[in-house]
Amino acid sequence: MRAYRALLGAQARSQTAYRASFLLDLLGNVGATVFDVVTVLVIYGVTRELGGFTLRETLVMVGLSSSAFAVADLLVGNIERLPGLVRTGLFDAVLVRPLGTLPQLLLMNLPLRKVSRGVFGVGVLVVALGSAGIDWTPARVALAVVAPLAGVVFFGSIFVATATVSFWWVDSGELANSVTYGGRDFTSYPVTVFEGWFRAAFAYGLGFAFVSYQPALVLLGRADPLGLPPWAGWAAPAVALVAAALAAAAWRTGVRHYRSTGS
Amino acid sequence: MGSVTATVAPSTSANVTRWFRTFGALSRAGFRRYATYRQAAFAGVVTNTVFGFLRCSVLLAAAGSGTVGGYGRDQLATFVWVGQGLLAVVLLWGWSDLADRIRTGDVASDLLRPVHPVTSYLATDLGRAGYAALSRLLPPVLVGPLFFDVYLPSRWPTVGLFAVSVVTAVVLCFGCRFLVNATAYWWQDARGPLLLWTLGSGVLAGLYFPLRFLPEWLQLALWFGTPFPSLLQTPLDVLVERDPPATQVGLVALQLGWAVLVLGACRLVQRRAERRLVVQGG
Secondary structure (H helix, E strand, O other), X not given: OHHXXXXXXXXXXXXXXXXXXXXXXXXXXXXXXXXXXXHHHHHHHHOOOEOOEOHHHHXXXXXXXXXXXXXXXXXXXXXXXXXXXXXXXXXXXXXXXXOOHHHHHHHHOOOHHHHHHHHHHHHHHHHHHHHOOOOOOHHHXXXXXXXXXXXXXXXXXXXXXXXXXXXXXXXXXXXXXXXXXXXXXXXXXXXXXXXXXXHHHHHHHOOHHHOOHHHHHHHHOOOOOOOOOHHXXXXXXXXXXXXXXXXXXXXXXXXXXXXXXXX | OOOOOOOOOOOOOOOHXXXXXXXXXXXXXXXXXXXXXXXXXXXXXXXXXXXXXXXXXXXXXXXXXXXXXXXXXXXXXXXXXXXXXXXXXXXXXXXXXXXXXXXXXOHHXXXXXXXXXXXXXXXXXXXXXXXXXXXXXXXXXXXXXXXXXXXXXXXXXXXXXXXXXXXXXHHHHHHHHHHHHHOHHHHOOOHHHHHHHHHHHXXXXXXXXXXXXXXXXXXXXHXXXXXXXXXXXXXXXXXXXOOOHHHHHHHHHHHHHHHHHHHHHXXXXXHHHHOOOOOOOO
């Protein structure tokens, strides 16, 4: 544990060494999340409802999605550098140290500049929950806390699972983005917006419906127009744990498959 | 030793055909260079396709059974799917070649060549765009109609105008990227400007939502005050015939104006930068 703390401390010091640059990074990073919210607002500027949901209801989903994604991106998003490490063979250095591979990779370059994004995401969630006119019960309060945490675990698992693809396919490039950033966009809207097999694959196949849509339905006290029972909103932690287990298995298989570079 | 400016005009006897031959050769080299990354192109196409589904579904849900922002359902589908392909052709994001070369000092070798840096980078970029048109624009344009009803232009001149608009958008986007990268001449590192560019260009070029969803005054301010709508929104609006022919031509003319202005700025900035550049090394 002390070794990890030392790694983290070194990171924090080095990244904040250039103050102006760090502040600019903080500012720039919050921008991406701001524009996601702006996009939803602009679209609701030209329509009153989207897939049968009003702006206030959709904002609860946006809040759940963007807070979970932003925090997961802060903690685990750094894994996106893996393809580069595999291609250059620098992953060797991670393997020879007496610490876990995954925690090392994540702590080696924890992007503190993304803190601003997480703070903004949580802010959106709090405002959305406050303005949606939710009839608060102890169960709903609990769900409002558990659902974003489950979302963090879920998005984190998606980040790790998609990154492991590069152990087999080094040049997978932006392929991972289609599920990570794609998932973020998918969870920002009611699932009813999407149709056919695309909805089936993303919402239930990959499990994105349980990040924001199903919990939001329970919080808002609405029945699912697509017919899933109300307990589906409470399935979020279970889905997240399954995703984490699968991601961990994929990671272990991937690390074993790694063969470094050489001529 | 006196100072040397690498980009003073060569003697006036320079032959126009020779210029075109050089430009063509550089473009072909750019085409071949990017054509080597086939797997990366495939991965990019998959990602663009997923986002095509996402954005198309959301906009169609917003349109309901009617129109939204002046677009019909089929027009929105064309807008999204062609937009997903054009994104890679104009290359909105992910170009920091020039900034990297300035930081490392490699840019010195660009300055020694008998071709103006803006010209040589532009030629390479056009070659890249040519390959992207085949590998990145074509797939989403073919996939979209399989799953959504798309709009096909009903007037013949639209097709020619769209072609002109796309080429102009590529040139303009190159110019903007060059300017953003060129800040590295002064600051050694273009990370901040690149970050702002990545943030601003997506939303202001009409990628996240058609800019016609915005209030009228804001649209005018964006089109006349910034080059962003000319990068993506204009070619797409021309293609889906959002406006009558006269407005279509006007939009492309505005786009051409921006392209000339930005390319001029590139040459000016390059000239100023060469008087400041210090290449490190022994």
